[in-house]
Amino acid sequence: MAFLARALRQSNSRLSSRCPAVAASCRWISPTAAAGSPEAGAAVAPADPELPPPREPVGGARVELPPNPEDALEVFVDGHAVRIPKGFTVLQACEVAGVDIPRFCYHSRLSIAGNCRMCLVEVEKSPKPVASCAMPALPGMKIKTNTPVAKKAREGVMEFLLMNHPLDCPICDQGGECDLQDQSMAFGADRGRFTEMKRSVVDKNLGPLVKTVMTRCIQCTRCVRFATEVAGVQDLGMLGRGSGEEIGTYVEKLMTSELSGNVIDICPVGALTSKPFAFKARNWELKGTETIDVTDAVGSNIRVDSRGPEVMRIVPRLNEDINEEWISDKTRFCYDGLKRQRLNDPMIRGPDGRFKAVTWRDALAVVAEVLHQVKPEEITGVAGKLSDAESMMALKDFVNRMGSDKVLCEGNGPNPPADLRSNYLMNTSIAGLEKADVFLLVGTQPRVEAAMVNARIRKTVKATQAKVGYIGPPADFNYDHDHLGTGPQTLVEIAEGRHPFCSVLQSAKNPVIIAGAGLFEREDQDALFSTIETVAKKFNVTRPDWNGLNVLLLHAAQAAALDLGLVANPSESIKSAKFLYLMGADDISLDKLPDDAFVVYQGHHGDKAVYRANVILPSSAFSEKEGTYENTEGCTQWTIPAVPTVGDARDDWKIIRALSEVAGAQLPYDSLSAVRDRISTVAPNLVHLDEREPSTISAEVKPPVKQQVSSTPFKTVVENFYMTDAITRASKIMAQCSATLLKK
């Protein structure tokens, strides 16, 4: 026994000297040598008199102490004093002290459940170990996280958790990134005493996105709380009792939330995993590339996990200002669209109407030749909704050099409000929405147009009981709202102070108006926006300290396009076009296009516009190129190439640069940095990476509007949340989602 104790003490000292270095990079793991066998742990002399050196807060967390010192308190974690604000839990205090407490049910963005008991710590003068996630820290509390009592408690909890957990890690998709796996290695015993049969639970069908293996569930209820609190669909619940307890929907029900994929991330075990990703790859085989999403205008931060040339999955990345740590299902599961319907080679449509693959040289030569046959004013360039700023800059420069000013971006309407940045940006910022107390949504359904913005609004409504008024066609909301009306008449009534909602706006401290980018497409958009401005002025929505007047954009390219000045009128430009250059533009109406017009389609997917194209130039998708995107709040972000591009495709801006040379109007940039230099002369905000540059000029300087609002009700802008662009339309998963999850 003496030998054993000596050996353990040696290993203890070795471990404690090594740990601080480890703590900086990864989750801190307590010395398992002593935890391995409880009786040996008890034999070791109690806590070493010398304290280990203090640690850095977990994950570099910063704590803002309240200005009033009475609202802060001091606790001791493993002997070190830490100051924390009042109301922190013991677990949060430990995090500030740099001790990462193991946990399953606790999640910082969800309510506290306290049912997994993994976070037990010893508190001096407390008769039993306490669940640190649910215990508020009290002044002078002496918390011990590394004592034999705490270790034994964790080991016992872990044994109970593993009791009914199947030993199927080798066939489990969570394997390698499983909290239970990691924590049982760090805190569990090397054997269990349970010899009965393990229980088994019937798997639930939650739809085409989330795969369930409910036998693996440890009943942490994170998914139940996420569905109820964040996603706002109360479908999941905890059914039954005791050891028969299980997570389910009771009645057969699919999870019809646009955020349902996030339960895959928050599930600490392999009970909820990604159905499309099932058995496809192991997480250690994947290369993660930190990039951004372009399927909507939010620009959610994502990590693209790839294996070789294939995108295997997309997971969210933390960004408190934009998407917190959630992403929408469209963002998460659109990746299989990147592998289907791709354009590999330049192609020319022959006289028989069929496409024939040609070399880049031939394709560009044909395009250049046609380009010289048409009059300059018959040249039109259209940027698509997924275009990056570099390619739009190149397209605009190229079309201008050819003598035309007809270059536009789809979705921006006949007369884009590009004069002032504040006219098309979310001026409150996405995170700023949390300070609002009244929302007026005009012609926008954020749930389908920008799911992450909707999650923010819902968070605010849940936290502060903020009021939401909505003007638009009947729509699905996952929070309380007043449907004020369907058309501009209601807006006029509010502007004239005749509507009951006026009193709500009047009493609001931080009112927010969000206008949908769908209004850009309306004939009376100038009048509408001036009415909205009247409302804003009347109810003090824009003040020096608060700008609550917002436009919620629809597409990733929209903000940058308006910054760069791609503002031609689409219907006039297309009507008169003899040479139409579509840069990934699939959703623009080509009905009015003259029959003899020559259409070049540059894009990555064989989507709608390809049917009309004469020449196809293949380009790379957002996962394959470096591009600048500006999101709806005016934050500039870059995509980073995660996988090599397919076939003979090239970056968008490079294709236009090459074409300009063949056409004899060479663009003056050869590298990405040179394009960005050019962009900085047009819109300097687009080169300031990861910065939200708010608009500085107020809307006061606008000329008066003589237009009258029409009585046509607002239309639904996004009919199908799952299929909005070329990538999502090519995706099989998105097709399944629209078939099963959309309400008919």
Place this chain on the structure above:
Amino acid sequence: MLPPAARLAARRLLGLASASASEAAGRRLASSPIAAAGYSAAASRGSVSSTRPFSTALNYHLDSPENKPDMKWEFSEANMKKVNEILSHYPSNYKQSGIIPLLDLAQQQHGGWVPVAAMDAIAKIVEVAPIRVYEVATFYTMFNRTKVGKYHLLVCGTTPCMIRGSREIEDTLLEHLGVKRNEVTSDGLFSVGEMECMGCCVNAPMIAVADYSKGSEGYTYNYYEDLTPKRVVEIVEMLRRGETPPRGTQHPERKNCGPAGGNTTLLGEPKPPPCRDLDAC
């Protein structure tokens, strides 16, 4: 001292040996009459030794002709008054506190069980998502989510009753009615379930009879105690004939929970409590 690895192996071997030894002991025990009765009872109830018994009902809903979510279900007019009375007990912002009494009322109205449609109706009344009602209904074992008989017979299975022969009572009932546990007889009159301690240990064994034959107005929930297999069959037959057997103890010589044949102790007047002699102070 052995090297640690060898000691570990030795301990594993020892563990395996003792496990098999205890199994053998179990088998030896099984040959004794008491244990044999227990084992055979377990076997006759259809429990296979390799599965662990969990809650009696499924934790998820299966559609059947009489239980579908899209069916219409409403409280009767008389019960609607009771619903309002129940809701008046709780603050208007905590209506969900009424879920349990409302489920009970729905169960009485619907012949002893709550269909999904009734749970949905309750969710609408208390203004919560249906899943919150499902959670409550699946948690409590006294809410039946599948059909039961008009007389739902609940046999106490907890230790004191088990020692006094509750398994025999249950086996007799099941055999007499020709059903398995939680099955309904073909005439829809009876079903047998198990319940944990109902607090009648002094008169063990006992069954509780939930009588749903007269709706929520005539609903009764009576205990029949001090049962013998013969007596329990008599009770079932009386119920079948529509009679009401006298509730409480069935022992001919006992009154309530007093001893058979009258009190044997504490016969005189109880002594007054001792008082201090105040004068002595």
